[in-house]
Amino acid sequence: MTRPPPGPRATAPCPPAASDEAADLIGPDDLGEVFHTLERLADGDPEARAPEGASTPFATRLHGAVNRVAEHLSELVQDAHEFAMGLTEHFDVLQRVARGDLSARIENGSPVEILQYLRRFTNETIEALELEIGARRTAEQGLARLAVAVEQAAEGILITDRSALCQYVNPSFETITGLATRDLAGKSVWPLLRQYELLGSSPPPWRELRAGRVWSGQFTTRRKDGSAYQASCTISPVRDAEGRITNYVTAVRDVTAERDLERRLNQSQRLEAIGTLAGGIAHEFNNLLTVIIGFTEMSLATTGEGGETGRNLVRVLEAGERARNLVRQILTFSRNDEEDDDRAGPAELVPVLRETLELLRASLPASIRIVDTLDGGELVVTADAAQVQQVLMNLGTNAAHAMRETGGELHVALAELTLREGEPPPVHELSPGTYAALTVRDSGCGMAREVRERVFEPFFTTKPVGQGTGLGLAVVHGIVRSCGGGIALTSEPGQGTSFQIYLPLTKRQAATREAAAPRQLPPGLPHGGEHVLVVDDERPIVELLKAQLTRLGYTVDTCLGSREALVLLRADPSRFDLVLTDQTMPDLTGIALAREVRSLRPDLPVLLCTGHSDESTPDGAAAVGIREILFKPLTFRELADAVRRALD
Amino acid sequence: MLADVLDLTGLKCPKPVLKLAIKAPTLKTGDLLEVLGDCPTFERDVRTWCQRMAKTLLYVRQEEGQRKRIGIQF
Numbered sequence: 001m002t003r004p005p006p007g008p009r010a011t012a013p014c015p016p017a018a019s020d021e022a023a024d025l026i027g028p029d030d031l032g033e034v035f036h037t038l039e040r041l042a043d044g045d046p047e048a049r050a051p052e053g054a055s056t057p058f059a060t061r062l063h064g065a066v067n068r069v070a071e072h073l074s075e076l077v078q079d080a081h082e083f084a085m086g087l088t089e090h091f092d093v094l095q096r097v098a099r100g101d102l103s104a105r106i107e108n109g110s111p112v113e114i115l116q117y118l119r120r121f122t123n124e125t126i127e128a129l130e131l132e133i134g135a136r137r138t139a140e141q142g143l144a145r146l147a148v149a150v151e152q153a154a155e156g157i158l159i160t161d162r163s164a165l166c167q168y169v170n171p172s173f174e175t176i177t178g179l180a181t182r183d184l185a186g187k188s189v190w191p192l193l194r195q196y197e198l199l200g201s202s203p204p205p206w207r208e209l210r211a212g213r214v215w216s217g218q219f220t221t222r223r224k225d226g227s228a229y230q231a232s233c234t235i236s237p238v239r240d241a242e243g244r245i246t247n248y249v250t251a252v253r254d255v256t257a258e259r260d261l262e263r264r265l266n267q268s269q270r271l272e273a274i275g276t277l278a279g280g281i282a283h284e285f286n287n288l289l290t291v292i293i294g295f296t297e298m299s300l301a302t303t304g305e306g307g308e309t310g311r312n313l314v315r316v317l318e319a320g321e322r323a324r325n326l327v328r329q330i331l332t333f334s335r336n337d338e339e340d341d342d343r344a345g346p347a348e349l350v351p352v353l354r355e356t357l358e359l360l361r362a363s364l365p366a367s368i369r370i371v372d373t374l375d376g377g378e379l380v381v382t383a384d385a386a387q388v389q390q391v392l393m394n395l396g397t398n399a400a401h402a403m404r405e406t407g408g409e410l411h412v413a414l415a416e417l418t419l420r421e422g423e424p425p426p427v428h429e430l431s432p433g434t435y436a437a438l439t440v441r442d443s444g445c446g447m448a449r450e451v452r453e454r455v456f457e458p459f460f461t462t463k464p465v466g467q468g469t470g471l472g473l474a475v476v477h478g479i480v481r482s483c484g485g486g487i488a489l490t491s492e493p494g495q496g497t498s499f500q501i502y503l504p505l506t507k508r509q510a511a512t513r514e515a516a517a518p519r520q521l522p523p524g525l526p527h528g529g530e531h532v533l534v535v536d537d538e539r540p541i542v543e544l545l546k547a548q549l550t551r552l553g554y555t556v557d558t559c560l561g562s563r564e565a566l567v568l569l570r571a572d573p574s575r576f577d578l579v580l581t582d583q584t585m586p587d588l589t590g591i592a593l594a595r596e597v598r599s600l601r602p603d604l605p606v607l608l609c610t611g612h613s614d615e616s617t618p619d620g621a622a623a624v625g626i627r628e629i630l631f632k633p634l635t636f637r638e639l640a641d642a643v644r645r646a647l648d
Numbered sequence: 649m650l651a652d653v654l655d656l657t658g659l660k661c662p663k664p665v666l667k668l669a670i671k672a673p674t675l676k677t678g679d680l681l682e683v684l685g686d687c688p689t690f691e692r693d694v695r696t697w698c699q700r701m702a703k704t705l706l707y708v709r710q711e712e713g714q715r716k717r718i719g720i721q722f
Contacts (some may be wrong), residue, residue: 044660045688081689084662085696095673108700124709376688542657 178224367407402444
């Protein structure tokens with residue numbers, strides 16, 4: 001805008017004057033400046049000022065007055081600008097905070113005092129808010145973590161209020177019990193607890209829980225579908241800040257499988273211990289029976305079977321034979337029966353089982369019907385045919401006993417089972433592989449749990465005294481375990497019994513080995529005049545063997561220890577034609593002695609005589625030159641035959 | 649990209665920056681806003697606002713009379 005040039009300026013105060021005198025007081029230019037300045041101020045320009053000097057004193061004073069007003073106005077405008085700018089800055093920061101940006105702060109200072117305070121308060125408020133929200137977020141994250149942990153816990157979690165009304169159950173609780181939140185929410189858990197009473201377990205003592213004590217225990221209860229399971233449970237009261245109980249939290253685990261495994265392990269360990277004990281006793285009895293049978297046979301050879309003494313000796317011999325069979329059964333159970341190892345398979349199952357079923361049909365009463373499904377194909381197992389026969393005979397006899405009063409059906413089925421890596425085995429001892437699965441099921445009286453748990457123990461029987469030895473199922477157990485198989489049993493009182501036998505299949509082709517025919521003893525005992533060294537640490541055995549061999553014509557030297565025998569042999573290895581040694585001896589076992597003999601004189605035959613040993617396997621024995629393994633107690637004929645075979 | 653034009657012609661300061669402050673939350677980072685005004689302190693006030701709010705003043709164009717067009721990058 002072009003400003004008009006200033007006119008002459010007044011130098012004296014401006015007196016009141018008439019309009020025609022006004023020109024003397026203020027020139028038109030000065031007045032123009034005043035108007036122009038006022039217009040700019042009115043437009044909002046706080047910088048507008050009238051010139052300092054004017055043409056008259058009056059004009060100068062007027063300009064000065066206008067400029068003072070302009071100064072005040074400018075100051076007000078400046079303040080208004082500062083307030084406005086501070087306000088916009090607060091507005092910006094607060095809307096950022098409202099959107100969740102808690103890092104927003106009023107950054108710029110203001111010369112206006114109240115804005116300085118406002119800035120401090122606003123920033124402090126945001127900082128406090130940030131701390132509060134941060135703490136709340138941390139707490140929320142913690143709560144969320146807890147909620148996820150409870151939701152995903154393997155244990156079933158049930159939360160109730162203090163009146164046992166359900167408030168929450170997690171998914172695992174539903175998996176274990178079949179009951180979901182929708183089934184239970186807002187309902188009392190008492191109906192759940194009443195189920196414990198149905199199954200004869202004690203319910204958790206609510207009186208104790210109400211008193212604020214934690215309760216842990218195990219009980220049998222039912223799932224929603226009615227099936228029973230064993231639960232391990234801990235119920236804890238939850239208290240508020242004042243210590244009042246507000247809720248109860250229950251953690252439940254289904255321990256059915258664990259308890260079952262524990263029970264099986266206990267049973268297995270018990271059987272193992274009994275087997276070891278029975279095996280040891282049987283071994284001692286073997287030695288005694290060897291002496292009893294041997295000397296009885298020798299006496300009988302002298303007296304003949306006629307006459308009272310002869311008849312008595314025959315009875316002693318018969319009792320000795322029965323005792324020997326009993327001992328063999330005990331050894332079968334305790335898996336120390338080397339003779340059975342010697343004969344171990346392979347056996348083709350179907351023909352053996354068919355033959356055994358024929359025997360069973362002939363011996364079982366007509367009220368028991370045998371139904372068989374032997375369509376397992378050509379299944380060859382590493383068991384001896386006689387062992388398989390004994391397993392089925394024993395199970396069949398037991399089944400018949402269970403059905404003796406009402407009659408019923410005996411089902412025998414055979415199938416092939418392939419157990420792959422990672423699959424749960426039907427019996428926990430089984431490792432992956434292929435098995436023949438033999439099922440023997442009866443419709444008899446079944447067994448209670450107490451009977452089921454002890455059924456494989458030797459001498460455990462439910463039959464009346466004199467009607468059973470209690471060895472039948474123990475022998476079955478021993479045979480199956482010695483073949484590397486497993487046995488499972490399912491039975492309930494009144495619902496029959498089912499045995500599942502799993503025998504490992506062999507890769508070899510079907511057994512060609514025929515069932516061993518009973519040995520036909522020659523009419524006379526084989527004899528000879530060779531020189532035999534007898535080694536055994538049991539003096540009665542040594543004496544018996546010496547007497548028997550001497551009677552057969554042999555020259556016999558005896559040693560009561562393997563070290564002593566070794567000294568004799570080293571002194572003159574060619575002196576003897578045969579070494580007959582016991583296996584279990586202090587210092588040096590029979591096999592170790594045979595190894596020494598082989599190094600001294602490889603062609604000197606060795607017979608190993610044993611009643612109880614794990615290491616005298618046929619393969620191990622053959623490797624050290626043992627011709628044959630003889631199992632105590634030996635009959636006179638068995639000894640005579642074996643010695644002759646070794647020498648010939 | 650031009651997001652909006654805010655015509656503040658005729659408003660005396662400090663009203664234009666107060667209007668600008670109210671408009672600002674509706675714009676996103678990167679948006680371009682043009683403001684028009686004819687108040688003598690309009691340019692100075694917008695410059696100060698941009699500086700304090702950390703916005704970029706892109707241009708100031710003189711239009712007819714005292715009116716100015718100012719570009720602001722958000």
